[in-house]
Amino acid sequence: xxxxxxxxxxxxxxxxxxxxxxxxxxxxxxxxxxxxxxxxxxxxxxxxxxxxxxxxxxxxxxxxxxxxxxxxxxxxxxxxxxxxxxxxxxxxxxxxxxxxxxxxxxxxxxxxxxxxxxxxxxxxxxxxxxxxxxxxxxxxxxxxxxxxxxxxxxxxxxxxxxxxxxxxxxxxxxxxxxxxxxxxxxxxxxxxxxxxxxxxxxxxxxxxxxxxxxxxxxxxxxxxxxxxxxxxxxxxxxxxxxxxxxxxxxxxxxxxxxxxxxxxxxxxxxxxxxxxxxxxxxxxxxxxxxxxxxxxxxxxxxxxxxxxxxxxxxxxxxxxxxxxxxxxxxxxxxxxxxxxxxxxxxxxxxxxxxxxxxxxxxxxxxxxxxxxxxxxxxxxxxxxxxxxxxxxxxxxxxxxxxxxxxxxxxxxxxxxxxxxxxxxxxxxxxxxxxxxxxxxxxxxxxxxxxxxxxxxxxxxxxxxxxxxxxxxxxxxxxxxxxxxxxxxxxxxxxxxxxxxxxxxxxxxxxxxxxxxxxxxxxxxxxxxxxxxxxxxxxxxxxxxxxxxxxxxxxxxxxxxxxxxxxxxxxxxxxxxxxxxxxxxxxxxxxxxxxxxxxxxxxxxxxxxxxxxxxxxxxxxxxxxxxxxxxxxxxxxxxxxxxxxxxxxxxxxxxxxxxxxxxxxxxxxxxxxxxxxxxxxxxxxxxxxxxxxxxxxxxxxxxxxxxxxxxxxxxxxxxxxxxxxxxxxxxxxxxxxxxxxxxxxxxxxxxxxxxxxxxxxxxxxxxxxxxxxxxxxxxxxxxxxxxxxxxxxxxxxxxxxxxxxxxxxxxxxxxxxxxxxxxxxxxxxxxxxxxxxxxxxxxxxxxxxxxxxxxxxxxxxxxxxxxxxxxxxxxxxxxxxxxxxxxxxxxxxxxxxxxxxxxxxxxxxxxxxxxxxxxxxxxxxxxxxxxxxxxxxxxxxxxxxxxxx
Numbered sequence: 001x002x003x004x005x006x007x008x009x010x011x012x013x014x015x016x017x018x019x020x021x022x023x024x025x026x027x028x029x030x031x032x033x034x035x036x037x038x039x040x041x042x043x044x045x046x047x048x049x050x051x052x053x054x055x056x057x058x059x060x061x062x063x064x065x066x067x068x069x070x071x072x073x074x075x076x077x078x079x080x081x082x083x084x085x086x087x088x089x090x091x092x093x094x095x096x097x098x099x100x101x102x103x104x105x106x107x108x109x110x111x112x113x114x115x116x117x118x119x120x121x122x123x124x125x126x127x128x129x130x131x132x133x134x135x136x137x138x139x140x141x142x143x144x145x146x147x148x149x150x151x152x153x154x155x156x157x158x159x160x161x162x163x164x165x166x167x168x169x170x171x172x173x174x175x176x177x178x179x180x181x182x183x184x185x186x187x188x189x190x191x192x193x194x195x196x197x198x199x200x201x202x203x204x205x206x207x208x209x210x211x212x213x214x215x216x217x218x219x220x221x222x223x224x225x226x227x228x229x230x231x232x233x234x235x236x237x238x239x240x241x242x243x244x245x246x247x248x249x250x251x252x253x254x255x256x257x258x259x260x261x262x263x264x265x266x267x268x269x270x271x272x273x274x275x276x277x278x279x280x281x282x283x284x285x286x287x288x289x290x291x292x293x294x295x296x297x298x299x300x301x302x303x304x305x306x307x308x309x310x311x312x313x314x315x316x317x318x319x320x321x322x323x324x325x326x327x328x329x330x331x332x333x334x335x336x337x338x339x340x341x342x343x344x345x346x347x348x349x350x351x352x353x354x355x356x357x358x359x360x361x362x363x364x365x366x367x368x369x370x371x372x373x374x375x376x377x378x379x380x381x382x383x384x385x386x387x388x389x390x391x392x393x394x395x396x397x398x399x400x401x402x403x404x405x406x407x408x409x410x411x412x413x414x415x416x417x418x419x420x421x422x423x424x425x426x427x428x429x430x431x432x433x434x435x436x437x438x439x440x441x442x443x444x445x446x447x448x449x450x451x452x453x454x455x456x457x458x459x460x461x462x463x464x465x466x467x468x469x470x471x472x473x474x475x476x477x478x479x480x481x482x483x484x485x486x487x488x489x490x491x492x493x494x495x496x497x498x499x500x501x502x503x504x505x506x507x508x509x510x511x512x513x514x515x516x517x518x519x520x521x522x523x524x525x526x527x528x529x530x531x532x533x534x535x536x537x538x539x540x541x542x543x544x545x546x547x548x549x550x551x552x553x554x555x556x557x558x559x560x561x562x563x564x565x566x567x568x569x570x571x572x573x574x575x576x577x578x579x580x581x582x583x584x585x586x587x588x589x590x591x592x593x594x595x596x597x598x599x600x601x602x603x604x605x606x607x608x609x610x611x612x613x614x615x616x617x618x619x620x621x622x623x624x625x626x627x628x629x630x631x632x633x634x635x636x637x638x639x640x641x642x643x644x645x646x647x648x649x650x651x652x653x654x655x656x657x658x659x660x661x662x663x664x665x666x667x668x669x670x671x672x673x674x675x676x677x678x679x680x681x682x683x684x685x686x687x688x689x690x691x692x693x694x695x696x697x698x699x700x701x702x703x704x705x706x707x708x709x710x711x712x713x714x715x716x717x718x719x720x721x722x723x724x725x726x727x728x729x730x731x732x733x734x735x736x737x738x739x740x741x742x743x744x745x746x747x748x749x750x751x752x753x754x755x756x757x758x759x760x761x762x763x764x765x766x767x768x769x770x771x772x773x774x775x776x777x778x779x780x781x782x783x784x785x786x787x788x789x790x791x792x793x794x795x796x797x798x799x800x801x802x803x804x805x806x807x808x809x810x811x812x813x814x815x816x817x818x819x820x821x822x823x824x825x826x827x828x829x830x831x832x833x834x835x836x837x838x839x840x841x842x843x844x845x846x847x848x849x850x851x852x853x854x855x856x857x858x859x860x861x862x863x864x865x866x867x868x869x870x871x872x873x874x875x876x877x878x879x880x881x882x883x884x885x886x887x888x889x890x891x892x893x894x895x896x897x898x899x900x901x902x903x904x905x906x907x908x909x910x911x912x913x914x915x916x917x918x919x920x921x922x923x924x925x926x927x928x929x930x931x932x933x934x935x936x937x938x939x940x941x942x943x944x945x946x947x948x
Contacts, residue, residue, distance in 0.1 A: 500551055
């Protein structure tokens with residue numbers, strides 16, 4: 001819930017908000033509300049089709065493998081749901097699509113009974129880790145699910161099930177990601193989740209991220225507590241509350257074993273911990289140690305030449321005495337603007353225009369800081385006395401494993417048959433055969449980085465199944481060679497775009513999987529293994545971000561990776577030109593959001609806008625930049641995450657230079673003169689929320705839409721607004737939208753009443769400019785929708801999800817749902833003509849499937865009704881008849897273009913012609929004009945189409 005206090009100052013109403021987490025009761029209520037909306041939606045029969053892609057996959061958080069039959073296992077994806085295979089990963093089936101979330105932290109399977117426990121809400125504390133709704137349970141291998149409580153847990157760290165009793169379960173709850181809460185720690189049930197007992201609680205900021213038990217003795221368990229504090233601007237992934245606990249009574253009671261005299265680190269620098277138990281006495285722990293390194297003990301050889309750190313301590317005289325060649329090498333290597341070369345930089349220092357330390361400041365961007373590692377980082381500890389004492393195994397630093405984001409990893413695995421064989425999951429996956437003293441990388445050629453799950457076959461040496469940010473990999477030779485098992489559509493898209501080609505292409509930036517493009521009509525299957533060419537292709541690495549395509553030449557694409565690192569790509573020549581605007585030497589670096597907004601002007605496709613904390617404009621495709629604003633944010637906050645940044649840009653299609661920007665700290669600003677001056681237009685809106693979208697209307701120059709997002713405060717309220725006076729005043733249009741953070745709003749280009757929004761839990765549309773909303777759900781599970789785009793020629797809505805790749809819907813009929821249509825009892829939409837084919841119902845081989853036609857007749861019914869559908873030839877012969885039960889709203893009658901038995905006889909009586917039966921046993925209509933007649937209780941309608 002959000003507390004709002006209205007202050008009246010000089011006649012101006014200003015809303016100041018103290019953002020509070022949404023109570024779990026409101027979340028549960030919203031899920032019930034959404035279910036009712038699904039059932040009553042006017043568009044519930046309009047289908048969404050998944051168009052992939054699949055090959056790059058998405059983040060895996062856990063694996064559950066049947067040790068008696070390792071070809072059978074489940075894969076839990078962070079935001080893509082639970083998938084099942086019983087053919088060794090050759091194909092997968094989703095088993096959670098009917099549940100109310102696809103966000104997972106951990107799963108546990110009791111194979112003997114077919115019982116599955118799914119802990120919802122991802123356990124990695126990433127900026128794209130989404131909250132869950134507690135524990136879900138299935139007792140029939142995932143066919144049906146029950147909600148078993150812990151609604152306010154948000155993120156589940158680990159689940160253990162007693163192998164001898166599927167009703168005895170231990171759950172490690174990580175808790176809220178962005179706010180303190182009490183429902184965290186360890187919970188135990190002995191009745192299959194009907195009731196829970198909290199058996200370990202440290203404090204409101206400390207949850208449990210991992211639990212492991214001794215093989216063959218469920219009573220002996222170890223738990224890793226983790227204290228963290230994530231904000232939109234800062235993340236502290238360590239604290240005094242972090243540590244290791246032990247239970248000897250199956251999780252009923254716990255005792256801390258990482259004490260000051262145990263040998264394991266204690267104190268404020270203790271970060272995330274992962275556990276692996278070999279037997280009742282032997283335990284391994286991997287620790288993300290956040291204590292600072294002792295520079296005098298740093299064993300890495302110093303980098304040759306000048307480094308950024310050197311300039312932080314150089315005096316003016318020392319700087320002026322630097323060798324010009326060495327200084328130029330540093331400037332060139334670190335991509336300083338070409339105007340900054342040794343001679344003129346020395347002159348700037350000599351004249352006191354800048355200081356030597358400004359050269360270090362120039363390079364302090366968020367992306368560079370992401371890989372800066374002043375902490376100890378990954379380290380491995382081992383206990384041989386059941387957790388009483390611990391000994392550090394690695395003598396050297398384990399560098400280039402966690403970098404500065406160990407909060408994302410900290411998983412360790414031990415071979416059940418070799419106490420000295422351990423594996424660490426990080427950016428690469430590394431293995432040790434000497435108990436953690438030395439390591440080798442087993443990150444193969446087709447294995448993605450960023451690893452989160454590993455299963456080791458206890459019965460077949462060298463057989464590993466690995467889950468990472470790029471899906472699933474399998475090896476049978478201990479990591480020497482890997483197979484990729486990526487057929488599920490579980491891509492985590494941040495942003496999508498389309499071009500105007502025929503067929504048009506879809507582009508998208510993905511979490512940790514770069515930027516991909518592919519034709520919208522490509523069939524997603526495995527035939528590309530034979531053809532040698534996957535229809536989608538990668539055009540950029542890193543974390544893929546927003547995409548803009550020049551509408552004059554689709555080979556010119558603007559895209560990039562995190563923190564505003566954007567490029568102009570020429571797909572024809574394969575040339576990439578780096579275009580990020582740079583600050584001046586002596587200035588603080590521009591702040592760029594993780595997903596920085598970029599926009600091509602609709603008025604001139606040579607004009608590019610790019611948002612940092614200021615708005616930048618290029619008039620020549622990014623070759624040169626001018627900054628057209630001051631700081632359009634509240635100025636940033638002290639922390640280790642880039643903040644005080646622009647998140648969204650929009651330009652009115654009616655007027656060049658009528659610009660809107662939105663920031664991560666809640667400001668919306670408008671310029672009427674191309675950046676010459678700016679006005680804050682968000683003072684009357686709830687404050688301090690992330691502006692996820694600001695959208696200048698395509699239909700009215702004065703109209704603008706805005707969506708705000710409180711997710712980074714665990715506020716799940718839906719904030720949607722419209723202004724009819726360029727932001728001077730706002731009206732909420734969120735009425736009826738179930739609680740869920742709103743990520744995107746798009747306005748239909750033809751029907752000004754038609755709006756679409758994407759939330760963290762699904763897709764909605766409004767037919768009346770936001771007065772009322774309908775769930776748009778058919779064919780798509782409850783998944784986070786991050787971006788929406790409409791392809792105007794084909795009248796397709798493309799839905800970019802963060803967990804289930806991309807969906808496509810034909811919205812031609814929805815666009816025509818005007819007030820006139822909505823007031824009718826029955827309205828049939830025009831049916832496209834279809835070209836006749838002799839191949840209908842026939843196949844080239846007895847082993848291939850026949851080619852079957854189809855014609856969809858879409859109609860709007862003002863009430864629930866039963867309609868008689870009659871298809872007649874141009875001379876009035878009834879060729880086929882059927883009944884359709886229609887719901888209020890849009891309905892689709894799918895007709896196979898075949899005669900009914902009676903219809904064929906009637907037709908032959910009047911037409912002395914030969915009608916040949918096809919291989920599939922049907923007789924298809926010949927060329928001609930046909931009429932479809934729908935007759936209900938109170939209304940009748942008809943429409944014609946031609947078979948050409």
